[in-house]
Amino acid sequence: MHRKVPSTVALSAFESAARHQSFTKAADELAVTQGAICRQIGGLEEFLGLKLFRRTRRGVILTEAGVVYSMKVSAHLNEIERDTLDLMARGGQGARLELAVVPTFATRWLLPRIPSFTAEHPDITINMTARTGPFLFDDTQFDAAIHAGSGAWPGTEAQFFMHETLIAVSNPKLIAPRTTLRHADWEHYPLLQQSTRPYAWRNWFALQGIEVNGDMSGPRFELFSMLAEAAASCMGIALIPRLLVEDELRRGVLTQVCPCEYQSDRSYYLIYPESKVHSRGLVAFREWIGAQAQ
Numbered sequence: 001m002h003r004k005v006p007s008t009v010a011l012s013a014f015e016s017a018a019r020h021q022s023f024t025k026a027a028d029e030l031a032v033t034q035g036a037i038c039r040q041i042g043g044l045e046e047f048l049g050l051k052l053f054r055r056t057r058r059g060v061i062l063t064e065a066g067v068v069y070s071m072k073v074s075a076h077l078n079e080i081e082r083d084t085l086d087l088m089a090r091g092g093q094g095a096r097l098e099l100a101v102v103p104t105f106a107t108r109w110l111l112p113r114i115p116s117f118t119a120e121h122p123d124i125t126i127n128m129t130a131r132t133g134p135f136l137f138d139d140t141q142f143d144a145a146i147h148a149g150s151g152a153w154p155g156t157e158a159q160f161f162m163h164e165t166l167i168a169v170s171n172p173k174l175i176a177p178r179t180t181l182r183h184a185d186w187e188h189y190p191l192l193q194q195s196t197r198p199y200a201w202r203n204w205f206a207l208q209g210i211e212v213n214g215d216m217s218g219p220r221f222e223l224f225s226m227l228a229e230a231a232a233s234c235m236g237i238a239l240i241p242r243l244l245v246e247d248e249l250r251r252g253v254l255t256q257v258c259p260c261e262y263q264s265d266r267s268y269y270l271i272y273p274e275s276k277v278h279s280r281g282l283v284a285f286r287e288w289i290g291a292q293a294q
Contacts, residue, residue, distance in 0.1 A: 006044050006047050006048075007040075009040060010040045010041070010043055010044040010047075011044070011073050011077065012030065012077065013026060013030065013032075013036075013037050013040035013041055013044075014040070014041055014044055014052065014069075014070070014073060015070065015073050015074050015077055016029050016030055016037075017037060017041060017053070017060070018052075018062055018066060018067075018070035018073075018074075019070070019074070021059065021060065021061065021062070022059055022060065023037045023038060023041070023059075023060060041053065048069075050063075050065050051063050051065070051066070052065065052066035052069060052070075053066055079141050082141075095123065095124045095125070095279075095280050095281035096124070096125045096126075096127065096281060097124060097125070097126045097127070097143050097144065097279075097281040097282060097285055098127050098129070098141050098142045098143045098144075099126055099127065099128050099129070099142065099143065099144055099145070099146065099285075100128075100129055100130075100131035100135070100140070100142045100144070100145035100146070101128050101129070101130060101131065101145070101146045102130075102131075102132060102146060102147065102148050103130040103132070103223065103225075104223050104224045104225045104244055105146060105148065105243075105244065105268065106128055106130070106146070107225065108224075108225065108228075108243070108244040108245070108246070108247070109243050109244060109246070110128075110146070112247070113292050114126065116288075116292075117284075117285065117288050120284075120288065121284050121288075124280075124281045124284055124285070126281075126285070129142070131145060134147070134149075134153045136155075137155075137156065137272075137273040138273075143272065143276050143279060143281065143282055144270055144271060144272040144276065144282055144285070145270075145271045145272070146268060146269070146270055146271075147268070147269050147271050148164065148266045148267070148268055148269075149266060149267075149269065150265070150266070150267070151269065152269070152271060153271060155273065155274065156271050156272060156273055156274065157271070157272060157273075157274055157277060158269040158270070158271045158272075159269060159270045159271075159286055159290065160267055160268075160269055161268055161269070161270060161289055161290050161292075161293040162243065162267060162268040162293040163263055163267050163268075164241045164243070164263070164264045164266045164267060164268065165241060165242050165243075165261050165262065165263050165264070166200065166204060166239050166240065166241055166242075166261065166262045166263075166264055167239070167240065167241075167242050167245075167256050167258075167260075167261050167262075168181075168204070168237055168238070168239055168256065168257050168258045168260070169228075169231055169237070169238055169240055169245055169248070169249070169254040169255060169256055169257065170189070170231050170234075170236065170237040170238070170254065170255065170257050171231060171232055171233070171234045171253070171254065171255075172252065172254075172255045173234055174189065174234045174236075174237070175189070175255075175257055179255070180257060180258060180259065181257050181258055183208070183210050186205075186210075186212045187212055187213055187214070189236060189237050190218050190219070190235065190236030190237070191212075191214065191215060191217070191218040191236060191237055191239075192218055192219055192221065192227050192230050192231060192235060192236040192237060192238040192239075193216070193217075193218050193219065193220040193221070194220070194221060194222075194224065194227060194239070195220045195221060195222050196222070198216060199216070200239050200264075201215045201216065201239055202215045202216060203262065204239055204260070204262045207260065207262050208260050218236060219235060219236065224240050224241065224244050225244075227239075227240055228240055228244065228245050228248060228254070231254055232248060232253050232254055237257060239262075241264075242261070268293075270285075270286055270289060272286075
C-alpha cells in the first residue's frame, strides 16, 4: 500500500522552520542551505495542496493551517525520535511502558518503589510523564495512566489498587509539648488548605462530630507536596493522604496530630486502553503495583 506521507526530510525542514519562524535559522540548525529549506517546504506545500507559510518583508509567518500542522508534525517527530532512541538503548530487546502519572503520587509513593520493579523486570523501561486529568489515549503515546478518581474513563479498563486515607499532620514542634490534639485545641492552629478540595477539613471534622470555626480558612496550596512542605515548616496543620507522607512520618519531620483517619471518595487506579490489556510491559506493571499496594 502506498502511503500518503511526505518525506521525513521535508517534515524535518518544516518543523524546524515553524519552530524558529525562520528559514535561515532552520538551515543553520539542519546544516543545509536556505535554498534547500525553501525547496523542501515548497515541495511539502505542493504535496499538501496548501500554503504553510506566508512570506512577508520581515520573513515568514505560519498560516493558520501551518500552525495546526506544525504542532502535529512536531509531536510525531518527537515520538519517532523517542522510539528510535529507546530502540537503540535497548538493542531491540525488552519493552517500554509510557506511563501518565499524578505528580505528587509519583514522586512520593511510586518512584521510591520503582527500583524493585526494575530488579524484577530489568528488560522493561518505564517512562513517566505528569498528567493530572483524564485524556484520550488515542491522542497520546501513553500505554497507561495512574489516576486518583472514581474509576475508568470511557473506552478504558481500570484496576483499583489503593484507597486514599487522609490524616492530619504537622511539624512536632508546632504542637509541642502536646503529641496529639484534643477537640478544643484545633482553633489555636492554622489549617492548611488544599485548593482543589475546599471542604476537606469540614468533612474531616464532621466525621469526628465536631465543628471548628475557620475550617475553610488558611493558606491554600495546589499540590500535596506543597502542603507537606508547608506543614514541615511549621506553617500549620495539613490534611494529607498518608501514602504521600510516609517518609516524613518515618523520619519524624511530620507527626500525626490526631488518631482519626478519613477515607476520602478518591481511590487510585491504573487505567489503560482495552487494546493494551495484554501488553507485556503493562501486564508486568499491573501485577507489580497491585502487590505493592497490598
